[in-house]
Amino acid sequence: MKPSLLDQKRRILVIDDNEAIHGDFRKIFTAGRPPADLAGEEAALFGDVKPDPGLQVEFEVDSALQGCEGFEKVQSATAAGNPYHLAFVDMRMPPGWDGVQTIQKLWEADPRLQVVICSAYSAYSWEQIAGKLGATDRLLILKKPFDKLEVFQLATALTAKWLATSQAQLKMSELEHLVEKRTSELKEAAFVDRLTGLPNRALLNDRLSQLFQNSLRDNSRKFAVLFLDFDRFKVVNDSLGHEIGDLLLIAIATRLQQETRRTDMIASLATTARLGGDEFIVVLDQLRDYHDAVRVTERLLAALAVPYTIKGHVIHSTASIGVTTNAVHYTSPDEMIRDADTAMYRAKAAGKACYMVFDRQMHQDAVARLTLENDLRQAIKDQEFILHYQPIINLATGATVGFEALVRWRHPQRGLVSPVEFIPLAEEIGVIVPLGYWVLSEACRQLAEWRSRSPEFQDINMSVNLSRKQLAAPDLVNSIQRVIDESGIYPALKLEITESAIMNDPEASVRVMDQIRAMGIELHMDDFGTGYSSLSCLHRFPIGGLKIDRSFVSHMGDRQDYALVLEAIISLAQKLKLRIVAEGVETADQMAMLRSMGCDLAQGYFFAKPLEPARAEAFVTSKSQRSLPPVCQTAA
Numbered sequence: 001m002k003p004s005l006l007d008q009k010r011r012i013l014v015i016d017d018n019e020a021i022h023g024d025f026r027k028i029f030t031a032g033r034p035p036a037d038l039a040g041e042e043a044a045l046f047g048d049v050k051p052d053p054g055l056q057v058e059f060e061v062d063s064a065l066q067g068c069e070g071f072e073k074v075q076s077a078t079a080a081g082n083p084y085h086l087a088f089v090d091m092r093m094p095p096g097w098d099g100v101q102t103i104q105k106l107w108e109a110d111p112r113l114q115v116v117i118c119s120a121y122s123a124y125s126w127e128q129i130a131g132k133l134g135a136t137d138r139l140l141i142l143k144k145p146f147d148k149l150e151v152f153q154l155a156t157a158l159t160a161k162w163l164a165t166s167q168a169q170l171k172m173s174e175l176e177h178l179v180e181k182r183t184s185e186l187k188e189a190a191f192v193d194r195l196t197g198l199p200n201r202a203l204l205n206d207r208l209s210q211l212f213q214n215s216l217r218d219n220s221r222k223f224a225v226l227f228l229d230f231d232r233f234k235v236v237n238d239s240l241g242h243e244i245g246d247l248l249l250i251a252i253a254t255r256l257q258q259e260t261r262r263t264d265m266i267a268s269l270a271t272t273a274r275l276g277g278d279e280f281i282v283v284l285d286q287l288r289d290y291h292d293a294v295r296v297t298e299r300l301l302a303a304l305a306v307p308y309t310i311k312g313h314v315i316h317s318t319a320s321i322g323v324t325t326n327a328v329h330y331t332s333p334d335e336m337i338r339d340a341d342t343a344m345y346r347a348k349a350a351g352k353a354c355y356m357v358f359d360r361q362m363h364q365d366a367v368a369r370l371t372l373e374n375d376l377r378q379a380i381k382d383q384e385f386i387l388h389y390q391p392i393i394n395l396a397t398g399a400t401v402g403f404e405a406l407v408r409w410r411h412p413q414r415g416l417v418s419p420v421e422f423i424p425l426a427e428e429i430g431v432i433v434p435l436g437y438w439v440l441s442e443a444c445r446q447l448a449e450w451r452s453r454s455p456e457f458q459d460i461n462m463s464v465n466l467s468r469k470q471l472a473a474p475d476l477v478n479s480i481q482r483v484i485d486e487s488g489i490y491p492a493l494k495l496e497i498t499e500s501a502i503m504n505d506p507e508a509s510v511r512v513m514d515q516i517r518a519m520g521i522e523l524h525m526d527d528f529g530t531g532y533s534s535l536s537c538l539h540r541f542p543i544g545g546l547k548i549d550r551s552f553v554s555h556m557g558d559r560q561d562y563a564l565v566l567e568a569i570i571s572l573a574q575k576l577k578l579r580i581v582a583e584g585v586e587t588a589d590q591m592a593m594l595r596s597m598g599c600d601l602a603q604g605y606f607f608a609k610p611l612e613p614a615r616a617e618a619f620v621t622s623k624s625q626r627s628l629p630p631v632c633q634t635a636a
């Protein structure tokens, strides 16, 4: 066990101009217990007390005859790390400092010193002394002539107090030290990526902000931010497991460190293989010129592309890197990271294993996209959408058999915005499901309204597009049911699903499509011919029709191969009893060719563009099928 501080020698300084007093003090303290001639007094006071050996204390007494001498002693004892615990100070010590002055000086030298002031008669009252020395718990007054036992007990108690206080302080500072250590460990954990030991996003933000501030002051400072993403990381992770994935990330971190300077910073953004994180950011500082950033990037790409050998697996993994520099006038580090990220995506799109430097065009695109995204969210709230309806024509009779509902965004500043521009974005940011639901219910409501007014609409269908996200939404079947119940247009509703949305997850798609078909709703495969489905597997899908993509129709006149494929599709569809709708018919020739191939239905500018509701209604009620050329025109 550590010896307790309380076992230490008690150090006492007596400051008194009367030499005889020093002798008295020494006598009192030499035994470490009440002096023999005091034993009787003590027994009288406290009863017959056996001295407790644990309370045995040892005193060490020093003397000074003047205040200034005492002050020097306290000063040097404190400096030597062997301070006094208690001083007895006489009140009157001519010709030098009096007791009060002395104590003021003593506390300057050692504020922890306990003091007993000894006075026979005093020029000061206790209030005056307290006024001069301040209210303190380190000062007691002892009236002369003093009682030896009282001196002994005061000394024992006050030195014990001194020792206990410093022990507590020691404990406190040990605790503080522990807390400091733990805090710094926690801080480190908050700023370091566990797997790679590299700075994490938080630390990166911090340093980049500093760098950013410095560069504002010193505009010759050139730096670059590189955003790295690994092209085949997911494949590695999925096929070889997270453990190998983690080791690969560590190997990548090591290469990055080898290829950069110490003034550069590499950060990893939540890199754990389990979470699929494989993004790193490199900040290149103190560039001589901005082109240096490109040179370093090229070097990094080459270094990272060298195959990795991990636990016997040879892994090929290249990086895509987006680069931006502070030559673009940024207002925050976040913007730099965002733009480097954008450039990285461009690099990936450009074929991977390469880099892209962020430029003005990318910046404009990024800003435009962000604006569009915000506007789109608002548009959903404000219901800024309308539907146009494009007629679908029976090629044999020229009759309008249905409409395809096509959504438009009535943007408050930009006017009508095409779905080509906002549907993919709506999918990405997750607003397609509410938007799609609105389209579905509005189209059905519109058809019900037309039907209630005009008998010509009794046999007209409504086709509505479903996006891939809608197809995957758990509530789809219920919401379709709700819409047809409300409008009562069952079974005139047809749903178009793109070939690529179906092929995204064919089994899940088939399950949902089966449910929809069971409700009596016909499904059409949209954009047919652009995706990957082969003709031979068409029968696997519960569909009632195919919509031939516009690219076939527009090329069939000049490209023999397109025409041949189209003919094959149509004849197979006929055998499978699928309806065929040709999209994008723009000319009489195209229409005639389709007819001769046996295509049933068509849609396109040749017949009508997508129309506003009133014009769509008029298209059916007033125009009807009169303008369609006779069926056998091309054969003649």
Ligand code: C2E
Binding pocket: 390, 405, 406, 407, 418, 419, 420, 423, 436, 439, 465, 466, 467, 496, 526, 527, 550, 583, 584, 585, 586, 603, 604, 605, 606, 610
């Ligand atoms: P889509 O389903 O293939 O729709 C046909 C597109 O072709 C429509 O473009 C239509 O205006 C256009 N089109 C029709 N005839 C011709 C023609 O003769 N020539 C040419 N060049 N184009 C023609 P739109 O309305 O811009 O829609 C584009 C795409 O946006 C649609 O392609 C569809 O994928 C998507 N979309 C439109 N409305 C919705 C909707 O309500 N929900 C979902 N999920 N997607 C929609």
Ligand code: CA
Binding pocket: 404, 465, 496, 526
């Ligand atoms: Ca469509």
Ligand code: CA
Binding pocket: 526, 527, 547, 549, 583
């Ligand atoms: Ca289409």
